[in-house]
Amino acid sequence: MSRQNQKTRDRILTAAWQLLESGGTVRMSDIAKKAGISRQALYLHFPTRADLLVATTRHLDLVKNVDERLAASRAAASGRERLALFVEAWGNYIPEIYGVARALMAMEDSDEEARNAWADRMRAVREGCAAAVMMIEADGLLAPHLSRDTATDLIWTLLSVPNWERLRLNCGWSQQAYIAEMKRLTEAAIIAPGG
Amino acid sequence: MSRQNQKTRDRILTAAWQLLESGGTVRMSDIAKKAGISRQALYLHFPTRADLLVATTRHLDLVKNVDERLAASRAAASGRERLALFVEAWGNYIPEIYGVARALMAMEDSDEEARNAWADRMRAVREGCAAAVMMIEADGLLAPHLSRDTATDLIWTLLSVPNWERLRLNCGWSQQAYIAEMKRLTEAAIIAPGG
DNA sequence: ACACAGCTTGACACGGCGTCAAGTTGACAG
């Protein structure tokens, strides 16, 4: 993979990202045009649409430093704090990947690869949730009727992209309101009453 | 619209419903085949795919008596009871329409008509949520930091189809567990602490 | 005997994705 090759690849990924972010349907030809290359050159770099989308998320992850941001909650002294920090980190990351996420989710039904790629990212988020749950349990604050898994399921679901989409885009909430309410809700969902 | 016409129409709607319910991608030709007619006859009854899907939901609503079921919560004596009854009614309705809902949601991006049809149904659900919120507020139990609208947004989001999908299908929850936890969560989301 | 509604058969256009074959261009090696 020569220098020129890498350069074009980056241009493609950036183009894809920008187009997806600005919404609407995005065709392969749109991306090629925006990247300033022919449609066929696109296929030389990414054999299928799914490949391109997957590569775009990986690229975004690199540029935006997800891992580091999601790991920030590790510094927390308590389970509650860890949960709050995680909600903040992930919740603020969603808008940055929303365009790509949407495209990937739309392909889930029809494309195995897209489905796996998205499931993978969601697994990473779930691990963040699980870590917070674990710490909360260690603090003796986990609601008694919930198992670790069930509690993880709950906050993982609360923090899903469709929920963000609904509250922010359909209901018109501000990002700040979303984060604040999600912190409260996730706590209410899994912390023992009176805890 | 003669008798024969109506009969075929019903066969089509039933076929569409069964296929959508059993999952996977469903093409117009699949529906025609299942209904025992030609693909073209299908287009004589429903000019577009969106039309067919919309008609299928309306048909389901009739057969399944949604309105009546959602209205059941009106009998409630208290806001909390009303909320619980509504969660139960809607939460148990979701699995019955899930197949069609999925198809309709998948078309949201590309088709205006599908988007409107789905938004319409969701509006009906939202009204149910709003009614419960109203009654809870009247009981003096609405969490003080929430407006009526914000509270409605919250439980409406909690009760969304994607959340049901995630908990039941991804996380493997039983329907019973889903309903029970949703009752608890919606309460925790909007009822004043210690209420 | 005729009309007409409801259907069938078979062909076609279109938009996206993905593929194929035959160039062009520019850098670098001998």
Next chain:
DNA sequence: CTGTCAACTTGACGCCGTGTCAAGCTGTGT
């Protein structure tokens, strides 16, 4: 200076699913 090779271009094509069009068949009602 020549040859090679990688990166890219141009233009055509196949596939698939939706939606359209035209012509013909069939049973019922008048």
